[in-house]
Amino acid sequence: MAEAPRSPEQRKKDALYRLEHDIDLWVASSDADGPYLVPLSFLWDGSTLLLSTPASSPTGRNLVANNIVRLGLGPTRDVVLIEGTVESLTAADLAPGEGDAFAAKTGFDPRADGDAYHYYRVRPLRLQVWREANELKGRTLMREGAWIVPE
Template identity: 55%
Template sequence: MTDTHPAPRTAEQRRRDVLKRLEEDVDAWVSTVNPDATPCLVPLSFLWSEGSLLISTRASRPTVRNLRAAGREARARVALGHTRDVVLIDARAEILDPGELPGREADAFAAKLGWDPREESGWVYLRLRPERLLAWREESELAGRELMRDGRWLTR
């Protein structure tokens, strides 16, 4: 019997893999919590831009309501990948009206995702700035899974 599990990646390789996934993936699971501590988990499309995830959703959605209720302490957890290639991001969240987002970012968002929230009524952007990031594939990578802490990469 042969071992079918890949060798553990170095932290540097995991960082490169995470950045590639952030550039190329389109969707992520975004989790927020309301004031009663009820979790909300939804799939949302994103653009990786200037070191943050840029998302758009309706202002009336629970995700936005939860973040507004949290105010300046608004946070979200983002999950990319599947159970054998996980990226978890704990992020500080900011809500932006469409006019607050720089045009180049809004244009890049529209180009990547194929639709433009600026053309819709009642939509906002969410900027999720990573503060902590974990990435691992198998048990062999659990020990070194933290790649970012306090918004700073731990690897080069």
């Protein structure tokens, strides 16, 4: 039997904890050949997510071509689903210390591979959080890039 549904405020708190502490998420993108789903490490800065993958990979190409992405964070029975816009960056485009922060959190430094890897900044537009069917109602916590749940 499922637990009682969490309040929207608790779901937001849980989502922010996962964004701050989890290391990896699923990245869904697509092109004319079909969909791609890959796990990537990320850094959350409080308002955006920073990802990295080779620029020549299907995911890297799709993120640039479509400028939109869907991210899945957490297990299937405690999911944070994020839709957002994508900005492609080189290591030189990062803010001071951002590459170091990414490497420290993820245990992986894309800069070590020269220019092969690019970074992708995702600005969330919609964020949904739910565990079970009893949390489907009210699962949207962010709409058009703004939190709709108070602190």
